[in-house]
Amino acid sequence: MEVIESGHPRSGRAGHRHAGTTWPQARAAAVRLAERARPAAPARVPLADAAGATLAEPLYALTGLPGHDAAAMDGYAVAGAGPWRITGRVLAGEGAPGPLRAGECVEIATGAPAPQGTEAVLPYEYADRDGDTVRGEAEPGRHVRRRGEDCAEGERVLPAGAAVTPAVLGLAAALGHDALSVRRPRVSVLVTGDELATSGRPAPGLVRDAVGPLLPGLTAWAGGAAEPVRYVPDTYAAMVDAVASCRAADVVVVCGASSAGPADHLRAALAELGAEIAVDGVAVRPGHPQLLGRLPRGGGRDAVVIGLPGNPYAALGAAVTLLVPVLRGLAGRPPAGVWRTAPLPESVRAHPADTRLVAVRLADGRAVPVGHDRPGVLWGAALADALAVVPPGWTPGDGEAELLPLPG
């Protein structure tokens, strides 16, 4: 096991006295690792299955928008100067009627194809109808959407790497697509800890798993797809087998077993499997025992491996630090940059040597700590909009703090 990024001074065992990689270095290492890795394989999926994925190819307009000259208001499509004689009626979904000649009009519904020769649409509320004759002020070009005026057929409307949002799905459908070529990195989730219960109220001495339920949603929000969570017994052999069996994954996330205890086998298992470790411990609170590396899988297709601390809020902070940028990169999205910054109240205390991740809510442009964000509890994270990044030694005079968004 080769440690690339500076880790931290080791105690005699695989323990962690102090992390040497700073939090910004760890996040930058995640971005770099994902940039260098092969992106997740693209797949063509129906629109209904593409939400939250990332476009593997640019999106082109298979049809113009609108696809035909269309009325933008309910009223009369007119040609030439008024008064106009009504020659027919066209509703949305019908074919365009024959061409209009000067002095003629057709009654028309919003979105219906405007006949050739239409110069304007006169809305009902501005029209004065008397039998088959219509009068009114029709401004040339008003209320007619010309074919392709919003988007020309063949135009490239979105680049590869765009997130498939609900608006993208609607746009793709409007442009004539039934399926999209997308990337969605596959994440194997391994949760360790013999003390974990997975249902009901935990019996004395047991702890309910809080990280397994959290990771699939976080993964989907960041553009990946988590496989069903697998629980790994606290033995070295089980850890080696479990990590080795994640053959289809782009990312292997292991929660727990990250620290110095007798059941913490992750590092040794990764060493046996030939992993190359990029980050081994981070100067951040909570979450210092986090880990990032590359796991050889044969055939030149490595997986990214991420170790999350077992404490649930520490695991969330580490996932936001490492997993979210890795998924972005493997999905082919550009690096996120700073989402936003906000002033923090003076009551926030920095740590002298470590970055702190503080659960905050946004109110009137300020970040308000919500409390309840000790390493073992997700209460604060559940109340929060974001994690505020408080650099070591930070004081309010140092300006605004970066905020990392949490899934809403």
Ligand SMILES: Nc1nc2c(c(=O)[nH]1)N[C@H]1C(S)=C(S)[C@@H](COP(=O)(O)OP(=O)(O)OC[C@H]3O[C@@H](n4cnc5c(N)ncnc54)[C@H](O)[C@@H]3O)O[C@H]1N2
């Ligand atoms: N000698 C040292 N001990 C510890 C260190 C250290 O540096 N030296 N670091 C501490 C920190 S910080 C953390 S965080 C934990 C990380 O330990 P592990 O990743 O090995 O996790 P565990 O020891 O299994 O669990 C820690 C804690 O979290 C609970 N846990 C674990 N998994 C889950 C889960 N899926 N859902 C809910 N709760 C979970 C577990 O019961 C423990 O209470 O190590 C410290 N110790």
Ligand code: MOO
């Ligand atoms: O920093 Mo640990 O990661 O407290 O919970």
